[in-house]
Structure formats: structure tokens, C-alpha cells
Amino acid sequence: MSHAGGHARTCKVTFLPDNRTVTVRSGVTLLEASRRANAALRTRCGGVAGCLMCKVSADAEALLRLNDPTEPERRKLGPQLDEGIRLGCQARVRGDVVVTVPEDPLKAAIRRKLAEQAEEELW
Template sequence: MPKVTFLPDNRSAEVRPGTTVLEASRRARVNVRTRCGGLAACLMCKVQVPPGQEAALQAPGTAESRKIGDLLQEGIRLSCQARVRGDVTVIVPEDPLRAAIRKQLEEQQRERDELW
């Protein structure tokens, strides 16, 4: 069975071929944002596949190609549409809210460091 590894969490799940990356993320207990429940409607579940690993996922279908467009060339895929064929590593982007909070905390820490 193919193994899907999710970065930066470094968690993995073994899944059957044909399983979506979104389903694999749930098995690995990795949070991939989605609102539409996997219908390719919200475009929130984007993940990135490192160069050279594209063949580990099935080729994008018409709906995914139309919605993602040129981002496919950068390795961006919709996790609800990308189906696993072989071992693959997937990079899950940081949640925007979590990124904003992290950035604010880092700024506060930098200001504290400057005071001391």
C-alpha cells in the first residue's frame, strides 16, 4: 500500500491506491482545510507535491485542472481530487489564521528582546 507523508507535521498514513490525499490526511490525523467536504468547490484544500513526485498521484482531472490552472505546474494540487498511486510526500501550507497569530507572536517577542 502506498505511504503518504505530510509535511511539516511529518505524519504518514498507508492508504489504498486511488485514495484521495484529503482522505489520507484524515487517516494521518493531519488537518487540511476544507469547507466543501471534498467536492472541489472551495479550493481551500490545496497542497504541494515536491518536484519529481508528481507521478505518485493520478493525473489531474478536468475539474481540478480547470480550477487550479497554472498552479499545477508548481506542484499545487487539490487534496480532495488528487488520488494516490504510490509513495508520496505532500506539503500542507500553514493555516492563514495560525500564520497570522504566529507572525504577531514573533513580532511581540522581537519587541521584548529589543527592550532588554
């Protein structure tokens, strides 16, 4: 892509559903971009494709603007790769992308519980 001495391209990365956008250098991982954007992309393994907590989903257009899946991603995700799932610690941006961060399971459970309580209070 770019040769030595040339300026590194910058890419805009948007994280949904929080709609946080950050500009990073081409080649930065989505995990790194999420930290700069203050978007909640969780990880426990330190970015070595060990914990699978940093999954994001991307549409076909966004997938074209990420690096090809790495060997650890292929091993860990398998068929999920075909569904547009990538690991934030392995996926590197090569252009402007929009990715969706799945809701934290604990947050989802709390949100459902609060919604149930709110419904009960209506009656």
C-alpha cells in the first residue's frame, strides 16, 4: 500500500451503537481504535485472540476495509467470519469503517431487568 517515507493514511472508525468516531492511522487494530474513541470494546487476553471478548460485527463494505482475517481469528471464529464477525484485537483498519460492538451480556441482562421493572410499575 504505502511505501517507506510516505504519509500513513488516516481512517475514520465509527463504533455503533454508541456512535463514537475516531481518526486513526491505517493499520491500527479496532481494539486500539476503540480505546481512543472511548468505545466499550472489552478484552481480557491483552489482544492476543485468546478471550474472544472483543468481537465486533461489520458489514460487507467494512470487511473490505479491514485486513484479511488472521490465523488465530480463523481458528477461533471459524464460520462466524462468514457472518461478518471479527476480533477487534486482530482486525486492522485500511479505510473508513463502521463496526457494531455487541452489547455486553451483563449490561443486556441488567437492561432487560430494568425494562421488566418499569413495565410492572405501569400497572
